Amino acid sequence: MRKLVVICVVITGALLISGCQEIDTEVSAVTVMDAPNDSGGGVVVAWPAPAGVKVDSFAIERLDPETGKYTPLTTVKGDETFLEDTGLTPNADYSYRVVANLADGKTTAVGEGAGRPTGEWFNFNRLNVLVGVVSFVVLVLVFISMARGGKELFVRKIAGLEAVDEAIGRATEMGKPILFVSGLGDASDIATIAAMTILAKVARKTAEYETPLIVPCRDPIVMMVEKEMVREAYTEVGRPDAFEEDSVFYVTDSQFGYVAAVDGIMLRERPATNFYMGAFYAESLILAETGAQTGAIQIAGTDRVTQFPFFITACDYTLMGEELYAATAYLGRDPLMLGSLKGQDWAKAVILVILIVGAILIALTGLGEVDTTWFARLFETVS
Amino acid sequence: MAQDYSHVKTILATDCGSTTTKAILIEKEGEEYRLKVRGEAPTTVEKPAEDVTRGVLNAVGEVEELSGRTLLKKVKVLHSGKGIKGGTDVYLSTSSAGGGLQMMVAGVVKSMTGESAQRAALGAGAIVMDVLASNDGRLGHEKIEAIRRLRPDMILLSGGIDGGTISHVVELAELIGAADPKPRFGSGYDLPVIYAGNKDARGNVKGSLEAKTDLYVVDNIRPVLERENLGPARHEIHNLFMEHVMAQAPGYSKLMEWTDEPIMPTPGAVGEIIQTIASTYGIEAIGVDIGGATTDVFSVFGGVFNRTVSANLGMSYSVSNVVAETGLPNIMRWVPFSVDERAIRDRVRNKMIRPTTIPQTLEDLIVEQAIAREALRLAFEQHKSLAVGLKGIQQQRTISDAFAQTATGGTLVNMMNLDMLVGSGGALSHAPRRAQAGLMLIDGFMPECVTFLAVDSIFMMPQLGVLSKVMPKAATQVFDRDCLVRLGSCVAPVGSGKEGSNCLHIEADFPGLGHISEDVKLGEMRLLPLPVGEKVRAKLDPARGFDLGAGKGDAREVTLEGGVVGVVLDCRGRPFQIPEDETKRVNAITGWLQNLDIYPKVF
Amino acid sequence: MAHAYTPGLKVLGKTIIRKERILPLAGEVLVKKGDTVKAEDIVARTFLPGNVETVNVANSLGLPPEEVPKFMVKQEGDAVEEGEVIAEMKQFFGLYSSRAISPVKGSIETVSSITGQIIVREPPNPVVMDAYVDGKVVEVHGKEGVTVETTGTFIQGIFGIGGETQGEIAVVTDSSERVLADEDITEECAGKIIVGGSLVTAAALKKAIQLGVKGVIVGGFHDWDLKSFLGFDLGVAITGHENLGVTLVITEGFGDMAMAEATFNLLKAREGLQASINGATQIRAGVIRPEIIVPHTEKGKLAAGAGEEGSNLEIGTRVRAIREPFFGKLGEVTSLPVELQILESEAKVRVLGVKFDDGAEEVIPRANVEIIEAG
Amino acid sequence: MRREVPLFICFIMGALMAVQFFVPHQFSITLYQYMLRWLIIVLTFAMLLGIGSLIKVHSYKVRFKREGWGYSIVALIGLAMSIVTGMAGILGRLILGQERMAEGFFGDFLFTFFNSGIDLGSGFMWLFSYIQIPMQATMFSLLAFFIVSASFRTFRARSLEAFLLLIAAIIVMLGRVPLEGIVGQWLPDLAEWILEYPNMAAKRGIMIGVGLGAMSMALKIILGIERSWLGGTE
Structure with missing residues (x-):
């Protein structure tokens, strides 16, 4: 664990140092510098404002290596002193010429300059993100190692997860299947992955209860992963024979086609328990409301804020936002997982403090007392 | 039940x-039924006598001797009638000899129909040896192995709501069939199996079990998940208990002929009296019977009756198990002095292998009562986990639930609402001082707000229970006058706070004490003497953060009832926490013991 | 409360002992009434139905349960081998087939079209019943077993662990008060039942197992050692099924307590004889105490048979205190007051006066003594 | 071993993608695009498996006449038609070439139908435009009815919080209706304010939680703490 932290710190440091190398600048009226924090397709062309004259606009020209002539690139307003040119080939030389169009209609050359765009290995605009991520990771790892050390961590109860057993039990007693919808996201959506981890837990239970499980999928990759997970879950509880190959199946990737299929399953098979976990869009209410009308116990969980109201009104239990991600930790009661929850809580506390400080600073700025833009800049990300 | 009991003057009941075997004689005095005398004799189910009636005759013989009323004719209980001198108008009996009624129950989901089946069997007075369920984590052959090994007296099979799962129930039936179980007593008859599950599966269950067992089909105990229907199954259990289990036990066929009503399993009868009391007075009540091998807990909350039996928590045969389950430190925390752990372990074991011995020294008594506290606590924990609402119910959500979503199946036991706590069994009824019984009840159950404590003087609740089935009024009268030993009210504010801060202010006019207006600190216990039958209106003002039923910090006026102990003010806070520091702990306990005058000596 | 004392444990030098040897299930009795049997002789045997395994054919073939019977290769009652195909379904015109195989060798017990499961039952397990003691068959109980009768020494212990075993008695401590330590156990003890004094240590017990000692009989044992020895905290006193390699019988109780002189001397007198011991204990309804049976034909007065009602408490009766503070002490009853007395614990009970062997006279509750029945 | 390999791949890829975010260099961009191409290839194969699964499930239903097997026939026919029309278009182009054979209906319609692959006007697109799109629209429009029925059932205030929620909901709803003429501008303004401030604040709170949750989830997966995606927890 400690090693990992050290490695993180070292990497961060290395990146910082590598980023500090100054790019070759030419001593000339017009400087052409490599644009920082990019893939090597941009340069920054900068020029001094000519003294004593009023400039209407600057015309920037780039040397065409084939013809050996300057071709106009663009024109910028007279009060600007630099331009970022992008879309260049990395590590090639480029020359620029800047011509000032004066207010009186005359033009005057400002100067020429050359430079070479290179790709950087670290995006300094994302340094704050890195710092945030690294601190968060360290926080989580610390709590995980604490949990591993056997420290008891209190975690509040989530009714929706407490109810999972009960919901599966209900289906079992009623002789009805359980429907698990892992959302409409694809395998690269973190919410879908969270849903899959919940499915693994649910499948273990359905294997124990010997209750049929129906998992209609919208994404074939998700289907493949989920099928393996469910199979594994059945094997693990010693019931590989109870696993039904076709319980996890593909439906369609059409959003409403999928909804129609799932609604059809609900109306025909009358599952006693419906799980909706993962990413959902406009179809959430159609699914949940149909489920409610068939009398099923419904447990939903999504990180899509706009779908919360629909699930809350139509489902028995709803996991909101992060609760979805926390679910496996709760269901598994694995100390490592619980440790990560604690880490999240602390991160939230930190963010809360930052928000409060920010709010105070903004209020102070409003009073015109202090300049607080430095604080805002800490959290800015330039793209 | 068709008999008319309105003219009954004499009642003889045995347990x-x-x-x-305990016998009591109840007679009508004027308009009231009162306990006349009692007698007891060793039970004679086992070798060498092997006839339960010999013990009954001995016990009744003692009653006869003491009351001077002829109750026996040769070797038979004498019923009164024309031209007969003496005799009894009614003779009733309960039984738990031979280990009582031992059942196995099966349901589809352990926490749903499995739990309902368990409640049905427990409520009927059975000991549930095992709960089979589709999801109990055991594989088929392990379940079969369990059935074979345990050899229950009967099996209650349930599962599935009406119209629900068939395959799970049939699978269980097939497993029971494959186990081909044999009953515990006697051979040559098939094991009774009661089927109380999905009505659609009846045909299939019959197919699997009819040939191999003595199958009885009754209404589903869980027709829908939202409702339990335990009556028919319980009734059938009683019938079968009589017809099969009892009929096989030595001497019972004779005893069954003597009694006017069917013999009930003892715990079932105790359940009856608790229910009768709760409904007669409209109160929430808990009863506990701590025995040598088992501890039974009965509760009535919101009109719902529940019984649990902790088969391995008791004061003699099971005493080692209490220690094993709770751990020695948990027991020693109640003891105001330190004892060598190894010595204690050996001592407890010796109690187990020689269960009839009694504590001679005070230290011995204190340790034994500490074990009793833990036995009570553990039994109550088990009770709380089974006395729960139904699980698996669909929730009707409204926007109100956006803030808090509650789960179903919470415990029904709400200590805040508990009105009466009755203890019985050797450890409580025979405690040298009544205050000891009172404190054991308080420590074991941690009553909240205002709770009235009592003990059963001579353990006659079973007899009264079977009596309450036919003459509820007579049963309540005797229970009230002769059975209960009133200990007094216990006041316990709920909440926690800083050590040494104020917890409760009480203001009342106590006869003998005059007007009192006192503050009680957190962590303190006090006793206000109030004789039996006296009632006092008191203004109880809990400190901030403490609740006495009116809300946190809100004052309340209540009636406190006296008893042989008096009114106990328990300001140790709820949830109760014992100081971790050794000196503090010993000081705290010594304080409580002194204030309540529990033991003759101070440690 | 006329019987409020423990009816002591039997320590009988010579008595008639009858042991019922009953099969768990009716089977075959191999001896006749009147036969003389040795302890290890098999007197009866039977077959217990085998274990069952379930196979979910419906799921492994991807079939609805009601279709299962159609695809069964083996039918109810058929014998199957482990790994044998019991059901098969051809798919895609026979190009490819799904199969269900039997997990065990046995026979098909049921094929269910409701659950889609089939139950395979393993072959029956033979169970045999030996005579346990050297003696004579005096009764045959139909097909269920026999009663074996013998004459010999019969001693009941208070607690034991481990099941039935036989071996030669070897007394390894010189007095009933000495602790049986591991150095007392030598190679010579292998296969024997060794008798110690007041206590057996956990180390000694481990050594005994190592050397192949069949049984250990001592006065006491520490609960702490019991826990480490069993590997768990024994909750309810029902023992006899432990498979630890040795049978332990303790005669007095938990803790360091001298074996009753009479018991020790009796065992010493029987040294070298074959004994049958059983550690099974059940302290509940239907009490079972561990026992030591040493069949012998030595002359002596025949004591009342085992299992019959014992004597009563009288002045002069030898008793042992069985609870603190005098635990383990032996003495004679000197008085039996009728009226109840108050103890230090404030309990009001019937008591008796006792003069202990060390000369001390005490008054203790009647419930806290047991009669020593010797004969 | 069976578990270590996927865990290792997962760690490498996860870490790589995380680092990629901070590295603007051309190399990392190329790598990223390379990965995306892999994804497409995997997806294509997965799609085949998906279709296989679809066929298997529905043919099982038809074979054993399970409840609603008629729908399965429809599903299978639909699938077959999509494949046939899509393939026919591509094959048609290959066989018929780009030349139009005849004028009029047979010429125009059939030519386009069979010869334009899955482009506009092809048979495949015809199925898509005239069957799938309207059906999807139908499903979507059900939403309106479901909103009504859900609101009807759940808009009951049983506590103070619920009451406030209900009031807020009513204000926002009315604020969205063009009623300025009748009640004045304050209602839409109030609705806007509710959405902009309290609502946004709550939403952001949740979003922060979501973000952290997602991050720790990703971290756990990358580090192999969360393994249930592998199946099982051990």
Whole structure:
């Protein structure tokens, strides 16, 4: 664990140092510098404002290596002193010429300059993100190692997860299947992955209860992963024979086609328990409301804020936002997982403090007392 | 039940326990029924006598001797009638001899129909040896192995709501069939199996079990998940208990002929009296019977009756198990002095292998009562986990639930609402001082707000229970006048706070004490003497953060009832926490013991 | 409360002992009434139905349960081998087939079209019943077993662990008060039942197992050692099924307590004889105490048979205190007051006066003594 | 071993993608695009498996006449038609070439139908435009009815919080209706304010939680703490 932290710190440091190398600048009226924090397709062309004259606009020209002539690139307003040119080939030389169009209609050359765009290995605009991520990771790892050390961590109860057993039990007693919808996201959506981890837990239970499980999928990759997970879950509880190959199946990737299929399953098979976990869009209410009308116990969980109201009104239990991600930790009661929850809580506390400080600073700025833009800049990300 | 009991003047009732048979004689005095005398004799189910009636005759013989009323004719209980001198108008009996009624129950989901089946069997007075369920984590052959090994007296099979799962129930039936179980007593008859599950599966269950067992089909105990229907199954259990289990036990066929009503399993009868009391007075009540091998807890909350039996928590045969389950430190925390752990372990074991011995020294008594506290606590924990609402119910959500979503199946036991706590069994009824019984009840159950404590003087609740089935009024009268030993009210504010801060202010006019207006600190216990039958209106003002039923910090006026102990003010806070520091702990306990005058000596 | 004392444990030098040897299930009795049997002789045997395994054919073939019977290769009652195909379904015109195989060798017990499961039952397990003691068959109980009778020494212990075993008695401590330590156990003890004094240590017990000692009989044992020895905290006193390699019988109780002189001397007198011991204990309804049976034909008065009612408490009766503070002490009853007395614990009970062997006279509750029945 | 390999791949890829975010260099961009191409290839194969699964499930239903097997026939026919029309278009182009054979209906319609692959006007697109799109629209429009029925059932205030929620909901709803003429501008303004401030604040709170949750989830997966995606927890 400690090693990992050290490695993180070292990497961060290395990146910082590598980023500090100054790019070759030419001593000339017009400087052409490599644009920082990019893939090597941009340069920054900068020029001094000519003294004593009023400039209407600057015309920037780039040397065409084939013809050996300057071709106009663009024109910028007279009060600007630099331009970022992008879309260049990395590590090639480029020359620029800047011509000032004066207010009186005359033009005057400002100067020429050359430079070479290179790709950087670290995006300094994302340094704050890195710092945030690294601190968060360290926080989580610390709590995980604490949990591993056997420290008891209190975690509040989530009714929706407490109810999972009960919901599966209900289906079992009623002789009805359980429907698990892992959302409409694809395998690269973190919410879908969270849903899959919940499915693994649910499948273990359905294997124990010997209750049929129906998992209609919208994404074939998700289907493949989920099928393996469910199979594994059945094997693990010693019931590989109870696993039904076709319980996890593909439906369609059409959003409403999928909804129609799932609604059809609900109306025909009358599952006693419906799980909706993962990413959902406009179809959430159609699914949940149909489920409610068939009398099923419904447990939903999504990180899509706009779908919360629909699930809350139509489902028995709803996991909101992060609760979805926390679910496996709760269901598994694995100390490592619980440790990560604690880490999240602390991160939230930190963010809360930052928000409060920010709010105070903004209020102070409003009073015109202090300049607080430095604080805002800490959290800015330039793209 | 068709008999008319309105002219009954004499009632004889016996309870055949596993070690002693107890007989009581109740007579009508004017308009009231009162206990006349009682007698007891060792139970004679086992070798060498092997006839339960010999013990009954001995016990009744003692009653006869003491009351001077002829109750026996040769070797038979004498019923009164024309031209007969003496005799009894009614003779009733309960029995738990031979280990009582031992059942196995099966349901589809352990926490749903499995739990309902368990409640049905427990409520009927059975000991549930095992709960089979589709999801109990055991594989088929392990379940079969369990059925074979345990050899229950009967099996209650349930599962599935009406119209629900068939395959799970049939699978269980197939497993029971494959186990081909044999009953515990006697051979040559098939094991009774009661089927109380999905009505659609009846045909299939019959197909699997009819040939191999003695199958009885009754209404589903869980027709829908939202409702339990335990009556028919319980009734059938009673019938079968009589017809099969009892009929096989030595001497019972004779005893069954003597009694006017069917013999009930002892715990079932105790359940009856608790229910009768709760409904007569409209109160929430808990009863506990701590025995040598088992501890039974009965509760009535919101009109719902629940019984649990902790088969391995008791004060003699099971005493080692209490220690094993709770751990020695948990027991020693109640003891105001330190004892060598190894010595204690050996001592407890010796109690187990020689269960009939009694504590001679005070230290011995204190340790034994500490074990009793833990036995009570553990039994109550088990009770709380089974006395729960139904699980698996669909919730009707409204926007109100956006803030808090509650789960179903919470415990029904709400200590805040508990009105009466009745204890019985050797450890409580025979405690040298009544205050000891009172404190054991308080420590074991941690009553909240205002709770009235009592003990059963001579363990006659079983007899009264079977009586309450036919003459509820007579049963309540005797219970009230002769059975209960009133200990007094216990006041316990709920909440926690800083050590040494104020917890409760009480203001009342106590006869003998005059007007009192006192503050009680957190962590303190006090006793206000108030004789039996006296009632006092008191203004109780809990400190901030403490609740006495009116809300946190809100004052309340209540009626406190006296008893042989008096009114106990328990300001140790709820949830109760014992100081971790050794000196503090000993000081705290010594304080409580002194204030309540529990033991003759101070440690 | 006329019987409020423990009816002591039997320590009988010579008595008639009858042991019922009953099969768990009716089977075959191999001896006749009147036969003389040795302890290890098999007197009866039977077959217990085998274990069952379930196979979910419906799921492994991807079939609805009601279709299962159609695809069964083996039918109810058929014998199957482990790994044998019991059901098969051809798919895609026979190109490819799904199969269900039997997990065990046995026979098909049921094929269910409701659950889609089939139950395979393993072959029956033979169970045999030996005579346990050297003696004579005096009764045959139909097909269920026999009663074996013998004459010999019969001693009941208070607690034991481990099941039935036989071996030669070897007394390894010189007095009933000495602790049986591991150095007392030598190679010579292998296969024997060794008798110690007041206590057996956990180390000694481990050594005994190592050397192949069949049984250990001592006065006491520490609960702490019991826990480490069993590997768990024994909750309810029902023992006899432990498979630890040795049978332990303790005669007095938990803790360091001298074996009753009479018991020790009796065992010493029987040294070298074959004994049958059983550690099974059940302290509940239907009490079972561990026992030591040493069949012998030595002359002596025949004591009342085992299992018959014992004597009563009288002045002069030898008793042992069985609870603190005098635990383990032996003495004679000197008085039996009728009226109840108050103890230090404030309990009001019937008591008796006792003069202990060390000369001390005490008054203790009647419930806290047991009669020593010797004969 | 069976578990270590996927865990290792997962760690490498996860870490790589995380680092990629901070590295603007051309190399990392190329790598990223390379990965995306892999994804497409995997997806294509997965799609085949998906279709296989679809066929298997529905043919099982038809074979054993399970409840609603008629729908399965429809599903299978639909699938077959999509494949046939899509393939026919591509094959048609290959066989018929780009030349139009005849004028009029047979010429125009059939030519386009069979010869334009899955482009506009092809048979495949015809199925898509005239069957799938309207059906999807139908499903979507059900939403309106479901909103009504859900609101009807759940808009009951049983506590103070619920009451406030209900009031807020009513204000926002009315604020969205063009009623300025009748009640004045304050209602839409109030609705806007509710959405902009309290609502946004709550939403952001949740979003922060979501973000952290997602991050720790990703971290756990990358580090192999969360393994249930592998199946099982051990």
